[in-house]
Amino acid sequence: xxxxxxxxxxLRRAVKAALVVLAIVVCNFLLVHAAPGDPASVIAGQSGAxxxxxxxxxxxQFGLDQPLYVQLWIYLxxxxxxxxxxxxxxxxxxxxxxxxxxxxxxxxxxxxxxFALAGGVTLGALAAQRVxxxxxxxxxxxxxxxxxxxxxxxxxxxVLVFSVWLEWLPSFGxxxxxxxxxxxxxxxxxxxxxxxxxxxxxLFYLAVYARLTRATMLEVADQDFVKTARAxxxxxxxxxxxxxxxxxxxxxxxxxGIQAGQLLGGSILVETVFAWPGIGRLxxxxxxxxxxxxxxxxxxxxxxxxxxxxxxxxMLYAIIDPRVEVAG
Amino acid sequence: xxxxxxxxxxxxxxxxxxxRVQDALAQGIAPRRGGTLxxxxxxxxxxxxxxxxxxxxxxxxxxKIFQGLLTFSPTLEPIPVLAKSWTISPDGKEYVFKLxxxxxxxxxxxxxxxxxxxxxxxxxxxxxxxxxAIFALIDKAEAPDPxxxxxxxxxxxxxxxxxxxxxxxxxxxxxxxxxxxxxxxxAVQKPVGTGPFRFAEWQRGNFIRLERFADxxxxxxxxxxxxxYRIVPDSQSRRLAIETGQVLLTQGSDxxxxxxPALRSRPNLEVSTKGWEYFSPLAWIELNHRVKPLDDVRxxxxxxxxxxxxxxxxxxxxxxxxxxxxxxxxxxxxxDASAKIAGHDVKAAVALLDAAGLKPNAxxxxxxxxxxxxxxxxxxxxxxxxxxxxxxxxGIALELESTDAxxxxxxxxxxxxxxxxxxxxxxxxxxxxxxxTYVSTNIQKVTFTNTGGYSxxxxxELFATARNAADPKDRQAAFSAVQKILCEEVPQIWLMEMAFxxxxxxxxRNAISTGLGVHASFDDVFLTA
Numbered sequence: 138x139x140x141x142x143x144x145x146x147x148l149r150r151a152v153k154a155a156l157v158v159l160a161i162v163v164c165n166f167l168l169v170h171a172a173p174g175d176p177a178s179v180i181a182g183q184s185g186a187x188x189x190x191x192x193x194x195x196x197x198q199f200g201l202d203q204p205l206y207v208q209l210w211i212y213l214x215x216x217x218x219x220x221x222x223x224x225x226x227x228x229x230x231x232x233x234x235x236x237x238x239x240x241x242x243x244x245x246x247x248x249x250x251x252f253a254l255a256g257g258v259t260l261g262a263l264a265a266q267r268v269x270x271x272x273x274x275x276x277x278x279x280x281x282x283x284x285x286x287x288x289x290x291x292x293x294x295x296v297l298v299f300s301v302w303l304e305w306l307p308s309f310g311x312x313x314x315x316x317x318x319x320x321x322x323x324x325x326x327x328x329x330x331x332x333x334x335x336x337x338x339x340l341f342y343l344a345v346y347a348r349l350t351r352a353t354m355l356e357v358a359d360q361d362f363v364k365t366a367r368a369x370x371x372x373x374x375x376x377x378x379x380x381x382x383x384x385x386x387x388x389x390x391x392x393x394g395i396q397a398g399q400l401l402g403g404s405i406l407v408e409t410v411f412a413w414p415g416i417g418r419l420x421x422x423x424x425x426x427x428x429x430x431x432x433x434x435x436x437x438x439x440x441x442x443x444x445x446x447x448x449x450x451x452m453l454y455a456i457i458d459p460r461v462e463v464a465g
Numbered sequence: 466x467x468x469x470x471x472x473x474x475x476x477x478x479x480x481x482x483x484x485r486v487q488d489a490l491a492q493g494i495a496p497r498r499g500g501t502l503x504x505x506x507x508x509x510x511x512x513x514x515x516x517x518x519x520x521x522x523x524x525x526x527x528x529k530i531f532q533g534l535l536t537f538s539p540t541l542e543p544i545p546v547l548a549k550s551w552t553i554s555p556d557g558k559e560y561v562f563k564l565x566x567x568x569x570x571x572x573x574x575x576x577x578x579x580x581x582x583x584x585x586x587x588x589x590x591x592x593x594x595x596x597x598a599i600f601a602l603i604d605k606a607e608a609p610d611p612x613x614x615x616x617x618x619x620x621x622x623x624x625x626x627x628x629x630x631x632x633x634x635x636x637x638x639x640x641x642x643x644x645x646x647x648x649x650x651x652a653v654q655k656p657v658g659t660g661p662f663r664f665a666e667w668q669r670g671n672f673i674r675l676e677r678f679a680d681x682x683x684x685x686x687x688x689x690x691x692x693x694y695r696i697v698p699d700s701q702s703r704r705l706a707i708e709t710g711q712v713l714l715t716q717g718s719d720x721x722x723x724x725x726p727a728l729r730s731r732p733n734l735e736v737s738t739k740g741w742e743y744f745s746p747l748a749w750i751e752l753n754h755r756v757k758p759l760d761d762v763r764x765x766x767x768x769x770x771x772x773x774x775x776x777x778x779x780x781x782x783x784x785x786x787x788x789x790x791x792x793x794x795x796x797x798x799x800x801d802a803s804a805k806i807a808g809h810d811v812k813a814a815v816a817l818l819d820a821a822g823l824k825p826n827a828x829x830x831x832x833x834x835x836x837x838x839x840x841x842x843x844x845x846x847x848x849x850x851x852x853x854x855x856x857x858x859x860g861i862a863l864e865l866e867s868t869d870a871x872x873x874x875x876x877x878x879x880x881x882x883x884x885x886x887x888x889x890x891x892x893x894x895x896x897x898x899x900x901x902t903y904v905s906t907n908i909q910k911v912t913f914t915n916t917g918g919y920s921x922x923x924x925x926e927l928f929a930t931a932r933n934a935a936d937p938k939d940r941q942a943a944f945s946a947v948q949k950i951l952c953e954e955v956p957q958i959w960l961m962e963m964a965f966x967x968x969x970x971x972x973x974r975n976a977i978s979t980g981l982g983v984h985a986s987f988d989d990v991f992l993t994a
Contacts, residue, residue, distance in 0.1 A: 174872045174874060174875035175871075178874040178912070179871045181878065181911065181913075182870060182871075182877070182878070183521075183870070184518070186913055189909060192911060198649075226511045227511045228648075229654070234669065237668070237670075238670060293701065300709060301708070304709070308705050314503070409699045410702060412695065412696065414668060414671035419669075422509070422698075425870055426870075
């Protein structure tokens with residue numbers, strides 16, 4: 138890739154990305170409002186007592202007494218000025234609510250991502266290197282098992298073994314609450330809480346990466362340039378790393394790009410089972426409560442993230458394989 | 466005569482609270498200072514300001530931060546809280562409350578009669594629909610001195626005192642709300658009350674931490690240093706949390722009924738269904754009377770007889786709760802045990818449907834109804850499946866529709882359903898919590914009104930008589946008569962007097978000491994060593 142092409146490419150992609158995000162915002166807004174029920178009726182339903190005045194007060198406060206197109210226009214204006222709005226239900230700004238949850242989500246999904254990618258590529262490479270031998274069979278069986286098992290079940294089983302039977306790890310939450318801790322103690326405490334949910338979330342992707350790496354490595358290993366390298370007398374380890382693995386990584390990167398785009402979205406299932414205070418749950422609970430601004434805020438952040446990671450993936454291709462050119 | 470009896474009631478009102486401490490001492494357990502109670506809150510409340518939000522979990526956690534003038538024993542006798550004593554005039558129109566001395570809000574401001582009057586006449590009147598309906602009866606609210614509140618009613622209203630529990634009328638600080646929009650005032654985010662615990666920290670989605678209020682007005686109390694509410698959204702994770710001792714207390718619908726038997730058998734845990742007497746939720750199949758043939762009394766009677774309430778209570782709820790016998794729960798005032806709905810009788814149900822002229826088709830189906838499943842957890846889905854099976858036996862086909870809480874509330878509020886399940890708090894007195902479901906003046910497009918659309922002038926008249934009568938005897942006569950009529954007409958199919966399991970470690974003492982159970986302030990709760 139020539140350095141001179143990059144700024145133009147980035148600019149074109151940024152304009153496209155902005156348009157895509159805007160379209161997503163409008164679609165989200167309409168979809169969310171198409172769901173039956175509104176926040177006022179939810180609150181009335183949960184309060185055990187209500188009257189018409191109460192519903193009217195709430196709808197007015199939430200801005201729901203305006204026609205839908207006016208609400209959409211107000212929302213678009215505020216999003217364009219990077220203001221994600223205000224949750225009347227929770228009496229807090231959406232940006233604050235999302236930012237509060239962001240570190241927990243990034244920690245969980247980031248740990249799961251790193252674990253899955255590193256573990257998956259390593260296992261896949263090991264399996265490809267020992268294809269047809271017992272190590273390959275074991276890795277394949279493990280990968281298939283995690284690929285086919287539902288996440289929540291894995292989570293519950295891990296809790297059963299490590300929290301209930303062995304009593305090694307806590308079964309829920311992100312940290313111990315109400316205990317005085319400092320420095321490394323805090324890190325250790327969070328790490329203990331992180332282990333089970335990160336494993337649960339990571340195991341599925343680990344299986345995907347392992348299978349993908351193994352399959353593409355075997356494909357690449359048969360190609361002429363590998364035979365040439367071998368004929369030249371390049372050491373086997375170097376062939377594997379520099380020739381086979383590097384070429385086999387492209388599909389893995391594609392998939393990792395997709396997964397990375399979802400990092401911000403968190404995982405509703407794992408966050409729920411482990412009571413992890415992340416964004417996935419924030420969005421899910423906002424959906425149940427018809428807390429429109431929060432739901433739209435989360436959607437907005439995740440869509441921006443997906444667009445960003447697509448861009449990043451495209452650029453990574455070019456770095457790993459110089460034959461690939463970036464184009465707007 | 467009446468004066469002296471009421472005066473006596475006020476004078477002896479302090480007795481239950483004193484007795485609780487004496488009971489504990491008699492058992493040889495002195496309250497111990499210190500320790501943190503870790504428990505669960507689910508679902509997470511949006512805000513912790515009672516009045517602005519009145520959901521179950523809000524009332525549980527904010528019940529430690531705020532206090533009312535009174536609270537109530539399991540038999541619904543008033544217990545003094547912020548009101549030290551009170552008197553009621555012979556004509557039942559004037560209520561005078563003497564306030565406790567030395568009560569401070571968490572920000573150091575003393576609590577006075579001004580705060581009480583502001584809370585009743587302005588704050589709850591504006592934000593809380595339940596309070597608004599009752600407090601509109603107040604003609605005058607005066608503070609003859611900083612520790613006395615005198616309320617004069619336009620007409621006698623016998624259940625009036627029940628409105629002064631914390632869950633109905635929490636006393637809020639006037640200086641933090643007056644002149645602002647009560648729903649958006651900064652104090653809603655950082656609640657300030659007079660309760661034994663002050664708001665310390667809230668990491669959304671994670672936990673709420675309340676800490677001991679050192680200037681609490683009861684000397685030496687509270688005993689606990691802190692209460693931590695963990696937010697745990699999954700019911701199986703909640704069960705594991707109490708089983709493994711990661712939390713010491715669960716409440717409300719934290720634990721699914723089918724998990725209760727396993728927890729009952731654990732030696733370190735205590736399971737109780739007490740502490741819901743004030744609310745006394747009653748569950749029923751809600752019928753939309755606009756949908757034919759539900760307007761036919763024989764059809765409603767048949768549905769009621771086709772259902773085995775013992776099965777529901779024992780097999781679906783595992784003994785948490787008891788079968789309903791009439792529209793007023795047995796723990797609510799004026800329940801008349803002699804008024805009873807007909808028991809489980811499939812044959813009689815079939816005969817009634819035949820008499821109504823609803824002939825079964827080739828598949829044995831007389832008619833089909835839609836049923837909106839209550840989206841509040843697994844047990845309600847199981848109930849819907851049971852109803853489907855038992856109604857099919859008498860030739861009524863039930864088509865189950867699933868939904869989420871938002872859609873459920875909207876559809877019930879808009880009368881867009883054939884049948885669903887509803888459960889409604891009774892708040893101690895039929896005028897406060899039962900009347901609203903049956904009187905034709907309350908047919909509204911709002912949840913928890915008479916959404917079914919039942920209408921009977923005689924029932925309207927009897928509820929009005931009971932509401933306006935000053936003498937409990939007259940009220941009882943009217944309520945007894947209305948219970949008999951309703952048991953004949955079964956406008957809704959009452960299923961169960963609900964209770965929720967409170968499960969706690971035996972180290973935790975006094976978790977349930979009033980008719981409000983875990984909603985109480987917990988100033989007398991302690992952990993044994």
